[in-house]
Amino acid sequence: MLGGKIPSFIKDICNKLRKSGFEAYVVGGSIRDIIMNREASDFDIATSALPNQIASVFPKAKPYGNFGTMLVIAEGTKVEITPFRDDAPGRKPNYTFGGSIYTDLARRDFTINSIAYDPIKDELIDPFGGVEDIKQGIIRCTGSTVRIWEDPLRAMRAARFQAQLSFKIESSTFYTLKAHAEKLNTISKERIRDELIKLITGDYCFDGLVTLVVTGLMNYIIPELMAGMGIMHYNKPLDVLEHNLVACKVIRNTLPLRLAALLHDVGKPDTAVEAEKGLVFPEHHIKSAIMAEEILERLRFETKIKNKVVLLIKNHMFFYTPDSPISHLRKLISKVGWDNIYDLIDLRVADRIASGFERILSPSFKKLISDLEILKEEKSDYQIKDLAVSGQDIIDQLGIAPGPRVGQLLSKLLEEVLENPKLNTKEQLLDLAKKIQS
Numbered sequence: 001m002l003g004g005k006i007p008s009f010i011k012d013i014c015n016k017l018r019k020s021g022f023e024a025y026v027v028g029g030s031i032r033d034i035i036m037n038r039e040a041s042d043f044d045i046a047t048s049a050l051p052n053q054i055a056s057v058f059p060k061a062k063p064y065g066n067f068g069t070m071l072v073i074a075e076g077t078k079v080e081i082t083p084f085r086d087d088a089p090g091r092k093p094n095y096t097f098g099g100s101i102y103t104d105l106a107r108r109d110f111t112i113n114s115i116a117y118d119p120i121k122d123e124l125i126d127p128f129g130g131v132e133d134i135k136q137g138i139i140r141c142t143g144s145t146v147r148i149w150e151d152p153l154r155a156m157r158a159a160r161f162q163a164q165l166s167f168k169i170e171s172s173t174f175y176t177l178k179a180h181a182e183k184l185n186t187i188s189k190e191r192i193r194d195e196l197i198k199l200i201t202g203d204y205c206f207d208g209l210v211t212l213v214v215t216g217l218m219n220y221i222i223p224e225l226m227a228g229m230g231i232m233h234y235n236k237p238l239d240v241l242e243h244n245l246v247a248c249k250v251i252r253n254t255l256p257l258r259l260a261a262l263l264h265d266v267g268k269p270d271t272a273v274e275a276e277k278g279l280v281f282p283e284h285h286i287k288s289a290i291m292a293e294e295i296l297e298r299l300r301f302e303t304k305i306k307n308k309v310v311l312l313i314k315n316h317m318f319f320y321t322p323d324s325p326i327s328h329l330r331k332l333i334s335k336v337g338w339d340n341i342y343d344l345i346d347l348r349v350a351d352r353i354a355s356g357f358e359r360i361l362s363p364s365f366k367k368l369i370s371d372l373e374i375l376k377e378e379k380s381d382y383q384i385k386d387l388a389v390s391g392q393d394i395i396d397q398l399g400i401a402p403g404p405r406v407g408q409l410l411s412k413l414l415e416e417v418l419e420n421p422k423l424n425t426k427e428q429l430l431d432l433a434k435k436i437q438s
Contacts, residue, residue, distance in 0.1 A: 002117055002124070005034045009074040010043050011119045013058075013081070018120060020057045022049040023084075025101050025116040025125065032112050035134050036165070045081045046104050046116065050097055054081050068097060102127055106143055109154045110161065110173075114142045137167045145176035152183040155217055156195040163199045163208025174215070181216040192221055193299040200258040206249035209262075213241065222299075224291055225262070227269040234278025236355045240268045243354050251350035256305055257343055260312040261350050263292040289314035308343075311336055316347050322363045326371045330418040333375065334382035341372065378421055384410045387417065388426045389433070397430050398437055409433050 010026060017024035024047045030040040047054065054070040055061050061081070064071035069082040085107060086099030101116050102125075108114040111130040118125065128142050139161050141147045148154045155177045158169055169177070184192070199208045212218040218226055228240030236243060247261040267287030272279050289310050296306040318332055333341055345368070380386045391406045400406065416432055417424045423432065 002031075002034055002122065005040075006117070006119055007043070007075075007077075009077070010045070010079065013045060013072060013074060013079060014119045016057050017045075017047050017049055017054075017081075020049070020053075022047050022053065022057075023101065024049075025118055027101075027105070027116045029113060031115045031117050031124075032130070032134060035115075035131060041077075043077070043079050045079060046084055046101060047081055048084055048100075049081075050083050054083070101125055108142050109147055109151075109157060111140045111142050112138075112161070112167075137165070138170050139165075139167045139173060140170040141173045141176070145172055148173070148176055149180050149183055152180070153187050153191050153195060155181065155184055155215070156192065156199070156212070156221070159208040159211040159215075159217065160195055160199040160202065162211055163202030163205045166204040166207065169211065174211075177211070177217060178215040181220065184217055184220040189298060190300050193301060196221060196299070197255060200248060200262060201253055201255055203253075205258065206245055209245045209248065213245070222263075222266075222295055224266050224295060228266070231269050231272060232279065233355075234275075234280070238354065238356070240265055247347075247350045247354040250353045252346050254343075256308045256312070257346055257350075259296070259301075259305070260292075260309045260316075260343075260347050261354075263295060263309065264288060264313050264316055264347060264351060266295070267291050285314060285317040308340065311340060312344055312347050315344055316351060318344070318348070320364055320368050322367050324364075324367070326374065327419045329368065329371050329375060330382050330421075334414070334418060338381060345369075380421070382414070382418060384414050386424070387413055387429060388424050389413065389429045393426065393430065394433055398433060400437070409436060412436050 006026060014024040014026065024045055026043060027046045028042070028044040030043045033040040049057065051063065051068045051070055058070070058072050058081075061070040061072045063069070064080060067082060067085065069080050072079045072081060083097045084099045084101065084104040085097060086103055105114045105116060105125070105127060111128040111133045113130070114126075114128045115130040116125040117123075124131065133140050139158050148158070158173060158177060161167060162169060199205060199212075202208060209218075212221060213226070213229070225241055225244060228244060231240040233240070233243070238246060244262055244265055247264060248258050251257045251261040265281075265284060265288055267290070268281040268284045270291075271281045271284045271287050273282060292313050293306060293310045296309060315332070315336055320328060320332075332344075336344055349365075387410065389410075391402075391410060394400065394406050394409055395402055398409075413429050413432060417429075423429065
């Protein structure tokens, strides 16, 4: 049945447990993915063996996380081996080992994940109809919708599987997401962040995001986004919220870009002003960057990702036309760096697509790309460090004391070089510094 798709080292682990007198089955998302002909990378094994018994079969196994899981490294792959549980379902510190593979599967969240595989007999154990739900593309609670709120993060997981698999959420399951959405407020920000990452980097992230919005779950994840619902642009077909969701959908799939697109206009409701032609949002990119930083800090995103996202959002309203001098592009690169300039362009393109513009490759965009190729030849990051003079040169040649004035002079010199790179020689820059100082 699945024998040829299960790695031999997984079969070996199950065989060793069986030969030691224990039951052992492959469970979880790997079975779902194999049935769907998707690549499976994480393999979990459920067993009747207790943690100390697992360790007796695999002396190098180490405790891993909660619930008695033991971690075994096989051929460079992490394999989690967990004893059957026989307590009331839920995520809690006190739990009871025992039961059978059937009671263990009954505790799991959705039918598509409540399937086990016996590699010895080469047969599936599917008491809740998970295989049929996979064929039909349905996300359904295992046994009862109560399953979701035994661990409220499962509500996000339903939307996440939708975003990853393009499945539909069964109606009763969808209802219960909305009925108890507020329980997500009991979950740690770190766990919510991890689910959000998986959701927005899914191939069908828009569907998952819409589910979060419609069920109200988004109120407990990024409530700031919800303020954009019904806030219409005078020149775009979508409201602010849907515009953000669509931008996230169409942008290139990297975590920083998906986050930047999702949050790039989150500040618009706070900056909305009624004008003759409709709502306008002055300086919304600045407000959005400030709010994005607060949101990402609250969700415990790492500093590197947070800083990149904020930088992209802050600069996504850059202005470039067929008549713009190339010095404007040097200044933009000076602000965001070569590492971010193409991501910034991707964000701007996604913004335009989500705005309903038919022409993405406009004359302005073509000139921007062309000018970038020209600037690559200058081999400069357009930073103060690229100047032909240093702060010490300024101090020595102009006879001024170390302090803020030195930095101010270097910034002025950089502005001149951004306009005309030919000025970037030590002699010319020192002459300029003397003129500025005088």
